[in-house]
Amino acid sequence: xxxxTWQGKHDVRYDEIDDPEILNPRDAIIRVTSTAICGSDxxxxxxxxxxxxxGDVLGHEFMGEVVETGSASTLQKGQRVxxxxxxxxxxxxxxxxxxxxxxxxxxxxxxxxxxREAYGQPMTAAFGYSHLTGGYSGGQAEYVRVPFSDFGxxxxxxxxxxxxxxxxxxxxxxxxxxxxxxxxIEPGDTVAVWGCGPVGLFAVQSAFLMGAERVIAIDHFxxxxxxxxxxxxxxxxxxxxxxxxxxxxxxxxxGPDASIDCVGLEAHGAFADNVIDxxxxxxxxxTDRAHGIRQVILATRKGGRVSMPAVYGGFVDKFPLGAxxxxxxxxxxxxTHVHRYLRPLYTAIAEGKIDSTFLISHRxxxxxxxxxxxxxxxxxxxxxxIVLKPGSQPARAAA
Amino acid sequence: MxxxxxEAIERDDAPITAHTDxxxxxxxxxxxxxxxxxxxxxxxxxxxxxxxVQVMENVTSIExxxxxxxxxxxxxxxxxEVSWESVITEEVxxxxxxxxxxxxxxxxxxxxxEFRDAGARGTVVxxxxxxxxxxxxxxxxxxxxxxxxxxxxxxxDLHRFKQLMEAGEIATSxxxxxxxxxxxxxxxxxxxxxxxx
Numbered sequence: 001x002x003x004x005t006w007q008g009k010h011d012v013r014y015d016e017i018d019d020p021e022i023l024n025p026r027d028a029i030i031r032v033t034s035t036a037i038c039g040s041d042x043x044x045x046x047x048x049x050x051x052x053x054x055g056d057v058l059g060h061e062f063m064g065e066v067v068e069t070g071s072a073s074t075l076q077k078g079q080r081v082x083x084x085x086x087x088x089x090x091x092x093x094x095x096x097x098x099x100x101x102x103x104x105x106x107x108x109x110x111x112x113x114x115x116r117e118a119y120g121q122p123m124t125a126a127f128g129y130s131h132l133t134g135g136y137s138g139g140q141a142e143y144v145r146v147p148f149s150d151f152g153x154x155x156x157x158x159x160x161x162x163x164x165x166x167x168x169x170x171x172x173x174x175x176x177x178x179x180x181x182x183x184x185i186e187p188g189d190t191v192a193v194w195g196c197g198p199v200g201l202f203a204v205q206s207a208f209l210m211g212a213e214r215v216i217a218i219d220h221f222x223x224x225x226x227x228x229x230x231x232x233x234x235x236x237x238x239x240x241x242x243x244x245x246x247x248x249x250x251x252x253x254x255g256p257d258a259s260i261d262c263v264g265l266e267a268h269g270a271f272a273d274n275v276i277d278x279x280x281x282x283x284x285x286x287t288d289r290a291h292g293i294r295q296v297i298l299a300t301r302k303g304g305r306v307s308m309p310a311v312y313g314g315f316v317d318k319f320p321l322g323a324x325x326x327x328x329x330x331x332x333x334x335x336t337h338v339h340r341y342l343r344p345l346y347t348a349i350a351e352g353k354i355d356s357t358f359l360i361s362h363r364x365x366x367x368x369x370x371x372x373x374x375x376x377x378x379x380x381x382x383x384x385x386i387v388l389k390p391g392s393q394p395a396r397a398a399a
Numbered sequence: 400m401x402x403x404x405x406e407a408i409e410r411d412d413a414p415i416t417a418h419t420d421x422x423x424x425x426x427x428x429x430x431x432x433x434x435x436x437x438x439x440x441x442x443x444x445x446x447x448x449x450x451x452v453q454v455m456e457n458v459t460s461i462e463x464x465x466x467x468x469x470x471x472x473x474x475x476x477x478x479x480e481v482s483w484e485s486v487i488t489e490e491v492x493x494x495x496x497x498x499x500x501x502x503x504x505x506x507x508x509x510x511x512x513e514f515r516d517a518g519a520r521g522t523v524v525x526x527x528x529x530x531x532x533x534x535x536x537x538x539x540x541x542x543x544x545x546x547x548x549x550x551x552x553x554x555x556d557l558h559r560f561k562q563l564m565e566a567g568e569i570a571t572s573x574x575x576x577x578x579x580x581x582x583x584x585x586x587x588x589x590x591x592x593x594x595x596x
Contacts, residue, residue: 017574018574018575018577018578019575020574020575021574021575021576023571023573023575023576023579024568024569024570024571025567025568026566026567026568057574072567072568087570089562089565089566090566091435091565091566091567092435092561092565092566093433093435093520093521096435104558104561104562105561105562105565105566105570106566106570107570108569108570108571108572109456109554109555109556109558109559109562109569109570110456110555111572112555112558113551113554113555125570125572134570134572135572136572137572137574145574147570148566
């Protein structure tokens, strides 16, 4: 089959590799019909995430058709499914608490040591990501082996709902939703959202749905700010405006009640601390550029909530721990428990309450994937979301 | 309050295997895992040596000799294998198994595995293993195998056990059966820490 493979920093290739096989009873093989490039794929592309190996198949946002099932799979051939990016078993202590991104049973035992050493407990397995999360082949491919297929994937019964409407159930839609949920919005609240990438934009929408009175969206890409404004958000362009000053003025000197960091470890902008972080990251003195979360903590009102869906991998310097304590902030974060939100969000999509297709700026063939990575990386203003359609490849001769 | 400062505690309440004077790679180690299944079921699985080969990556075979004795064979470097006889010295059905290598074994080890009811969380399974480093040239080979991060080996075995008992299968991230066959244990463990010093 064909797949997009990671070969090194800024090196993604369209390769011929072996087809996946059923290896465990609960497996299914999915023929991928749609798969997206995620902002967190760019962290891999930029070489920020440890534990990648040349040849790894990328992609953790995908959906498709069931073509093969293991003896314990409950899926049926021909069913359309969206697959959550985490590989959760549904049987363990963490799954029992619906903390699906805490499940350890998908991450092979010999892959758990590195993240256990780095974080204290092993990470949950995910598709198409680092070997810290198992090193599973991902969904930017024609076919994928999906473990725990009786538990993870959601079947899309209605063929009239096209892929583009449900694809984002795999990651970013639940991630934006959980980000807003974690900010514990109360009626009348003003919520500030840093970063208007896909997760930020979904967080803006979710915050309004959860009762926020005002949402203030912060970015520097005019097109992304325009999208946020179209959902009713007020906007701040940090290239024109002092973000902290603006937020204090816009909230009567109190600060936002809740703040959501949708930026993460590759914060943009020529701020002094960012430049220092960048130098440190490139000389291995520190791993994460963290201007975003620093500004979030300083801006948020006393007693406010900080939600951090953004990805961080390692250590951060100059973390304003004093401000966090002195202002009594609550910080909530974590990888998304996608499985929790699949059904309610699917229902909202089916009922027309959520339409996430506005996000898709480009549709490409799988073959154009490497070009997609380049564009998504270098032209972020216009390339809000790229969806690859492996099914649109010319059919292989005598496959 | 009857508490007085003169009653300073001699020893804290932590397990002895976590004390600072124990070197976990040399003499005594303990690993625990919580498994969301009843203790009796886990005990029964563990008590049948034929089952253990599935979860123990380095063990190639376990042959039952009689109710208490079994012959363990593990992979050794350069395609070799090493065997020893293991004897169950004591057991509390559903709760605990104690074992010891038979006298004169090339690999001297002993230990116990306990299955403690943990209510809604299932069962806490804790393995405590003690062993003496083998001597001689062959011994050095075995030492390399057996002592290279033995705690990590034990932890991985317990996690495979957890996966099999909870999820019904042992996770593999291979894409094809050929990849699964080829794949050696990932030794990424303690080498290659990506974090800066």
